[in-house]
Amino acid sequence: MFKILVSDPISDLGIQQLVDANDVTVVKKTGLNEDELVAIIGEFDALMVRSQTTVTERILTAGTNLKAVGRAGVGVDNIDLDAATKRGIVVINAPDGNTITTCEHTLAMMMALARHIPQAYAKTISGTWDRKTFIGVELRGKTLGILGMGRIGSEVAKRAKAFGMDILAFDPFLTEDRAEKLEVKLATVNDIVLNADFMTVHTPLTPETRNMISRPQFEVMKKGMRIINCARGGLIDEMALIEAIDQGIVAGAAFDVFEHEPPQSDHPFLNHPKVIVTPHLGASTIEAQENVAIDVSEEILHILRNEPFKNAVNIPPVAPSVMNKLQPYFSLGEKLGSFVAQITTGAVSEIHIDYAGDLSDVDTLPLTRYIVKGVLSHHLGSDVNIVNCSHLAKSRDVNIVVSKAPKTKGFTNLISVSLKTQNNQDRLVAGTLLQGYGERIVLLDKYTVDIAPDGNQILISHNDKPGIIGLVGTLLGENDVNIASMQVGRTLVGGSALMILTVDKAPSKDVLVKLASLQEINSALEIILN
Numbered sequence: 001m002f003k004i005l006v007s008d009p010i011s012d013l014g015i016q017q018l019v020d021a022n023d024v025t026v027v028k029k030t031g032l033n034e035d036e037l038v039a040i041i042g043e044f045d046a047l048m049v050r051s052q053t054t055v056t057e058r059i060l061t062a063g064t065n066l067k068a069v070g071r072a073g074v075g076v077d078n079i080d081l082d083a084a085t086k087r088g089i090v091v092i093n094a095p096d097g098n099t100i101t102t103c104e105h106t107l108a109m110m111m112a113l114a115r116h117i118p119q120a121y122a123k124t125i126s127g128t129w130d131r132k133t134f135i136g137v138e139l140r141g142k143t144l145g146i147l148g149m150g151r152i153g154s155e156v157a158k159r160a161k162a163f164g165m166d167i168l169a170f171d172p173f174l175t176e177d178r179a180e181k182l183e184v185k186l187a188t189v190n191d192i193v194l195n196a197d198f199m200t201v202h203t204p205l206t207p208e209t210r211n212m213i214s215r216p217q218f219e220v221m222k223k224g225m226r227i228i229n230c231a232r233g234g235l236i237d238e239m240a241l242i243e244a245i246d247q248g249i250v251a252g253a254a255f256d257v258f259e260h261e262p263p264q265s266d267h268p269f270l271n272h273p274k275v276i277v278t279p280h281l282g283a284s285t286i287e288a289q290e291n292v293a294i295d296v297s298e299e300i301l302h303i304l305r306n307e308p309f310k311n312a313v314n315i316p317p318v319a320p321s322v323m324n325k326l327q328p329y330f331s332l333g334e335k336l337g338s339f340v341a342q343i344t345t346g347a348v349s350e351i352h353i354d355y356a357g358d359l360s361d362v363d364t365l366p367l368t369r370y371i372v373k374g375v376l377s378h379h380l381g382s383d384v385n386i387v388n389c390s391h392l393a394k395s396r397d398v399n400i401v402v403s404k405a406p407k408t409k410g411f412t413n414l415i416s417v418s419l420k421t422q423n424n425q426d427r428l429v430a431g432t433l434l435q436g437y438g439e440r441i442v443l444l445d446k447y448t449v450d451i452a453p454d455g456n457q458i459l460i461s462h463n464d465k466p467g468i469i470g471l472v473g474t475l476l477g478e479n480d481v482n483i484a485s486m487q488v489g490r491t492l493v494g495g496s497a498l499m500i501l502t503v504d505k506a507p508s509k510d511v512l513v514k515l516a517s518l519q520e521i522n523s524a525l526e527i528i529l530n
Ligand SMILES: NC(=O)C1=CN([C@@H]2O[C@H](COP(=O)(O)OP(=O)(O)OC[C@H]3O[C@@H](n4cnc5c(N)ncnc54)[C@H](O)[C@@H]3O)[C@@H](O)[C@H]2O)C=CC1
Pocket: 073, 074, 075, 076, 095, 098, 099, 102, 147, 148, 149, 150, 151, 152, 153, 170, 171, 172, 173, 202, 203, 204, 205, 208, 209, 230, 231, 232, 256, 257, 280, 281, 282, 283, 284
């Protein structure tokens, strides 16, 4: 039974599938501080958060059973990603579910700012009928500068066009073509600062974007600018903004997010007549909360059940077309890694993976992770997964070398995995996906074989002499080990040879020792492939 802790307010409807799953127990505990989380996190397999819970290294370290942290939303700046990656904890988010909601909040803030709605509301309900103070401005004909043209920024642009605004857009990944399609003008931050009437930010908070609008930008800013931040506190320097408002450079600001949330009661934005604020409500609609919770719940279930998942923040993203091509090979890749690790002794110094045929023209990095996981799991057990395997390999000085070749010797695809060890071993196993037959191991060192990589196997190295197969069969039969299939590979008649048996149950250590001591047999090794 998997245990999932939901530590922020997350839509009940969105997590219903977790509650309904018969292999999951959901525990809801919101408002816990770091110490309280550290005290209980050890019993959970997954943690589900929004932006309130700061998922620190301490919490992740205490989460000895944690396999996933799910962020029901976009920003993961409240999660220590490096710490999660090192521990093999998958961090997933829900990047699409709250885009429109946050875009709509941005527009609501822009209009509220243009028409002083919160200030006028407060005065009206306090009993003053003031129709003079709150003269606003139209959006029509104004220029909106958008910093960050990702999901939300692009949607804001579309809607702002409908208000008759001209858009200047800056995003390092915005191409001329896309800008043209979105009917926006490519600009620099400086162009926006100098020419826009309204400015809105929609970037993540990174070292590069922190304080992207600060004193140097305010000093040259077009007078009367109105600024909206529904992305992340810290993108716009809060203190420099207040100075710019008080100097009459900025006409007003609308902020949904703060550098420190919640802000202190003496924060200069609170009660400033030209600043309107909301308490990080950008994603807070019924629809968005359901969407993000559904998306994250689904992904958490996939991770816990060891099924393929998407939207992992601490694994490089893979295009769906590439994923479709690679996914059928994940299990084979992991088994090849595991197989070659089990036949190798000594510390691994290099994993060489060669992709040939169909796989040579795709980005095989996700598949490489499965292979490396397979290799390392033999030594490091279940602590290894596709998130931390590269980190673990690097920290153990294991070199990962990948090569590709368009042609294979007779197969449409071939994955070869060889391990070099510090004691100079060099072992190789190669496998393929055969249409209609599934996964096969087709090469073992220099021997051509045809093995289904499943279950319990015994690998015997022997001299090619008559009668050996009989001896092995008799010994296993006497010890109640049933042989399901047998393959023999040799390079020369009478030379060294290799026998691989698939058996219905694992042989005992004693049986392996007896096998290895039979005449003409050099070694007998058990291999387990799940
Ligand atoms: N207030 C709220 O409740 C919500 C806030 N957000 C925040 O909104 C922001 C945007 O979210 P999405 O549009 O979904 O993300 P996204 O990843 O689709 O877009 C972010 C864009 O910023 C661009 N970018 C990165 N560095 C940049 C730079 N230095 N200058 C200009 N552009 C840069 C990226 O290229 C990308 O296109 C995020 O910070 C997210 O956490 C998202 C949802 C709700």
